[in-house]
Amino acid sequence: MAETILELRNLCKSFGALKATDDVSLDLRVGEIHALIGPNGAGKSTLIHQIAGTLTPDTGTIEFLGRPISQLGVAERARLGLGRSFQVSSLASEFSALRNVMLAVQSRQGSSFRFFKPVMRDRSLVEPAMAALARVGLKDRADIPAAELSHGERRQLEIAIALALGSRAFLLDEPMAGMGPEGSRQFTGFLDALRQEAPILLVEHDMDAVFALADRISVLVYGRIIASGTVEEIRHNPEVRRAYLGDPQ
Amino acid sequence: MTISRETIINIVLALLLLAIPYAAIQFGNPFYVTLATRMAILGLAAVGLNIALGFGGLVSFGHAAFFGIGGYVAGILASHSLSGAPLNFGVFSVPGTNQMPVIWLVALVAGGLLAAAIGAISLRTSGVYFIMITLAFAQMTYYFAISWPAYGGEDGLSILVRNQFPGVNTMVPLNYFLVCYGVLMVGLLVSALIRDSRFGAALQAARQNEVRVASVGITPFRIRLVAFVISGMITALAGALYADLNRFVSPSMLSWHMSGEFIVLIILGGVGRLYGPVAGAMLFVMFEFLLGGMTERWQFFLGLILLGVVLFARGGLIGLIAGKPRHG
Numbered sequence: 001m002a003e004t005i006l007e008l009r010n011l012c013k014s015f016g017a018l019k020a021t022d023d024v025s026l027d028l029r030v031g032e033i034h035a036l037i038g039p040n041g042a043g044k045s046t047l048i049h050q051i052a053g054t055l056t057p058d059t060g061t062i063e064f065l066g067r068p069i070s071q072l073g074v075a076e077r078a079r080l081g082l083g084r085s086f087q088v089s090s091l092a093s094e095f096s097a098l099r100n101v102m103l104a105v106q107s108r109q110g111s112s113f114r115f116f117k118p119v120m121r122d123r124s125l126v127e128p129a130m131a132a133l134a135r136v137g138l139k140d141r142a143d144i145p146a147a148e149l150s151h152g153e154r155r156q157l158e159i160a161i162a163l164a165l166g167s168r169a170f171l172l173d174e175p176m177a178g179m180g181p182e183g184s185r186q187f188t189g190f191l192d193a194l195r196q197e198a199p200i201l202l203v204e205h206d207m208d209a210v211f212a213l214a215d216r217i218s219v220l221v222y223g224r225i226i227a228s229g230t231v232e233e234i235r236h237n238p239e240v241r242r243a244y245l246g247d248p249q
Numbered sequence: 250m251t252i253s254r255e256t257i258i259n260i261v262l263a264l265l266l267l268a269i270p271y272a273a274i275q276f277g278n279p280f281y282v283t284l285a286t287r288m289a290i291l292g293l294a295a296v297g298l299n300i301a302l303g304f305g306g307l308v309s310f311g312h313a314a315f316f317g318i319g320g321y322v323a324g325i326l327a328s329h330s331l332s333g334a335p336l337n338f339g340v341f342s343v344p345g346t347n348q349m350p351v352i353w354l355v356a357l358v359a360g361g362l363l364a365a366a367i368g369a370i371s372l373r374t375s376g377v378y379f380i381m382i383t384l385a386f387a388q389m390t391y392y393f394a395i396s397w398p399a400y401g402g403e404d405g406l407s408i409l410v411r412n413q414f415p416g417v418n419t420m421v422p423l424n425y426f427l428v429c430y431g432v433l434m435v436g437l438l439v440s441a442l443i444r445d446s447r448f449g450a451a452l453q454a455a456r457q458n459e460v461r462v463a464s465v466g467i468t469p470f471r472i473r474l475v476a477f478v479i480s481g482m483i484t485a486l487a488g489a490l491y492a493d494l495n496r497f498v499s500p501s502m503l504s505w506h507m508s509g510e511f512i513v514l515i516i517l518g519g520v521g522r523l524y525g526p527v528a529g530a531m532l533f534v535m536f537e538f539l540l541g542g543m544t545e546r547w548q549f550f551l552g553l554i555l556l557g558v559v560l561f562a563r564g565g566l567i568g569l570i571a572g573k574p575r576h577g
Contacts, residue, residue, distance in 0.1 A: 054460065078466035090461050092454040095576050103454050104465040106447045112467050113475065118445040125447075145576070165465055 002029040005169050005199050006051070011060035013043075013050060013223075020046040021057065022223035028169060033191065033200045035210045038220035039243075044203045045087050047220070048173050051201070052084050053077045065168060079107070083167025083198070085158035087174050093147035097138055097157050100146055101129035104164040132164040133157075136190070151178030156187070163197075170200045176209060188212055211235070219243070255571035259524040263434070266292075266531060270426045282422040283494070288527075288534045289429040290490045295514040295526030296436045297483030302512070303521030304444060305476045306456030310508050311367065311383030314390040315481040317503030318363055319356040319488025321394065324406040324498035326352050331409060349414045349428070352489055360485020361478050363390075368477035372470055384505055391503040405499025412493050419493070429490050433527070436483050441523055443479065452476050453521075453576075484511070513551075517558055519567030522574060528566040 006028040013021035020043040028034050036044050049055035051062060053074040062070050069077050078084070091100050102125045106112055109124070119125055133139050136156040141149060149157060155175050162170055175191070176184050188209050194200060195215075204210050210217065211231050218228040219240050227237045234240055266288060273281030294316050301307040329336050329345025336343050346352060371382045400406050411419045419425045443449045455462045455469040462469050492498045501507070510533070518529025536554065540547035562569045 052464070073468070074460070074463035075466050075468040078464050084464055086460075090458055090464070092457040092461055094457050094574075095450075095454060099450065099576060100454075100461075103450055103462070103467070106450065107466040112447050112451040112472060114447040115449075116442050116446060118442075119447055119450050120445065122447075161465060 002031060004029050005065060006201065007063045008047075008051070009061045009063075011047070011050060011057045011062070013046060013055065013057045019223045021050065024060070024220070024223070024225055026218050026225065026228065028199045028201050030199060031195055032215040033195045033202055033213050035202045035204060035214035035217045036220060037204070037207075037210060037217060042220040043223040044220055045173055046223075048084070048087075048171050048201075048203060051171055052082060078165065081166065081168030081198075082171060083162025083165050083169070084171045085155060085162060085173060085175050087177075087203075089151070089154035089158055091146040091154060091157060094145055096143050096145055097133060097149065097153075097160075098126070098129055098142040100157060101132050101160050101164045102126065104161045105129050105132075108164065108166050129164055132160040135163060136160045137186070152180070152183050155179065159190075168198050170194070170198055172200055173203045174205060175202070176204060176206050184209065253571070253575065255522070255524075255567065255574075258528075258567060258570055262524050262527055262531070266527065267430060270423055274423065279422060282426055284534055284538060286422070286426040286429050286494055288530045289426065289433045290487050290494060291510075291514060291534065292527040292530035293429070293433045293436045293490065294484045294487035295511050295518070295530055296433070296440050297480045297485075297487060298511045299480075299515055299521065299526045300440060300443060300483065301477050301480035302515060303525065304449060304456065305452045305473055305480075307372070307473060307477060307480075308380050308512070309371075309383045309477070309480070310380045310505065310512070311371075311385075311387030312481070312484050312511050313503050313505065313507035314367065314387040315360045315364060315484040316488035316491065316507055316511075317390060317394065317498075317500070318359050319485035319490075320492035320498040320502045321400065321406075321488075322356040322359050322485070323352050323412065323489040323492040324408055325400055326355065327408045327410075327412055328400070328406060347410070347412045349412045349419070349489075349493070352412055353432075353486055356485045356489040357482045360488075361482040363485075364478045364481025365474070368474045368481070372473050372477060384508065387503065387505060387508055391500055391505075394500040394503055401499070403500060405497055405501075408492060408496040408498070411496055425494065429494070432486065432490060436486070437523065437527070439479075439483070443476075444523065448472065448475070513555060515565075516555065517565055519565030522565070522567040522571075525565055525567050532566060 004027045009025050011021050011024045024047060038044055050057045061068055064080060102119060105125050105128045133142050136159050138153060138156050138160060141153060176187055179187060191213055214231055216230060217234040218225050221243050226243060227234060227240045269285040270282040273279060298312045301309050326345045327347055330347040367386045371379055374382055395403050413419060414428050417424050417428060451462060451467050451472045455472055459469050514529035514533050515526055517532050519525030536551055540550050558565060
């Protein structure tokens with residue numbers, strides 16, 4: 001079996017009486033896309049938040065690259081190589097697309113405590129950032145402030161940032177929301193290749209994309225994983241069909 | 250490379266400020282030299298605050314603490330230099346001094362240490378809480394100064410002879426203006442370097458989106474703390490110059506009015522703009538002088554002007570002329 005990069009064991013998180021994450025265990029292995037699907041409010045984003053560190057689980061453990069990360073902050077987890085895109089895109093809105101990516105490059109290079117050299121004249125920052133933008137197809141939009149990019153472009157920019165960070169795993173929360181059909185198709189092709197670089201935990205509503213891309217799928221309903229398996233297994237799982245895919249039978 | 254409109258305005262402002270004292274002497278009004286010096290010093294204090302408030306979005310309502318500690322450093326060292334009695338720190342003692350470079354160095358260190366202590370606690374909060382906690386710390390220093398009789402307490406402390414700068418007779422107003430102007434220019438250079446550096450990128454990004462900065466692996470708290478310390482140091486340096494300008498230090502330098510005045514300067518000139526604090530200080534001192542000459546209630550009219558700026562010209566003077574900032 002392929003090496004496990006990320007492993008969640010018995011994760012629980014409650015908000016008052018609401019169990020947003022109910023004893024969730026799942027893993028992410030080298031070279032795969034593991035899709036997380038489920039109806040609205042199933043707790044998909046809550047789970048992503050716990051992996052990234054913006055929320056703390058009540059119980060359970062998270063291991064990344066073989067080391068427990070539950071006690072680490074968001075920035076430390078990112079430095080270890082957890083790259084992330086947000087359900088509602090989260091960028092430095094006044095900065096250009098290029099400068100948003102450059103921030104990731106400078107973090108990867110080690111220190112932000114450098115006070116003298118102007119960043120825009122620093123080729124060791126600009127060039128890798130440009131390369132990451134080119135990979136997601138945003139090269140022509142490098143100078144546009146993040147606030148003026150379209151929704152779809154902002155998602156692409158977040159991926160470029162995760163790329164520039166040298167991520168060892170990608171947590172992508174609905175990366176295709178806000179993209180047109182053409183953009184979606186292109187982006188599916190991009191993610192297909194990206195999995196070779198680092199595995200992807202993909203939350204996505206676009207079922208065509210999920211079925212086309214995923215090596216494995218986990219179905220989350222009311223905070224619980226009700227099924228986990230290959231695309232075929234999930235397609236034919238009666239419980240999944242009943243709970244989520246809206247099968248009339 | 251084209252020169253942006255903002256750069257042109259910056260150059261004009263720098264030359265204008267430099268021209269004021271010469272014009273004043275030319276037209277036989279040497280009093281205006283002191284006004285120009287005041288502009289330079291308050292501008293420098295606000296350049297310091299602008300690093301925290303403008304670049305970092307850290308609305309400190311307590312920068313009078315740093316301004317005041319710089320002032321007291323100048324006053325205390327000068328008074329010991331005059332009396333010849335060393336300063337006692339229990340286990341060791343040091344002599345006073347009337348040399349500005351030494352005083353500035355001590356002011357920078359003292360301001361930095363105080364900012365590190367205040368920042369380490371205050372930066373764990375944000376928004377209104379940050380404003381209030383920085384205000385609280387500054388008020389603590391204010392009441393401490395009032396209740397400390399050794400250095401004048403409520404009455405303050407006079408500096409009988411202005412401190413010395415090597416090779417310059419600082420008692421000549423124009424000379425002292427040039428010293429302050431030079432320090433202001435260095436402060437602006439530091440501010441510009443920080444703004445364009447990696448550190449500045451992280452600081453400004455943390456203002457725009459804290460989660461984004463953390464998500465690329467940069468801890469916002471550390472960046473902000475260092476920015477707050479640099480900010481406090483520059484404002485403390487301005488405080489030392491201010492004490493020497495007035496040849497007097499009093500607790501009023503530490504009061505919340507002073508903190509508010511710095512914020513007003515930055516809003517008038519343009520938040521987060523390199524020359525915003527300078528433009529603001531020039532406008533403020535001018536208003537204070539012109540309006541103050543007409544009515545005792547000049548601050549009422551200053552309030553109206555501020556209201557106008559906040560409602561109709563959010564970017565202050567620089568924003569009004571140069572438009573929105575560009576971030577490369």
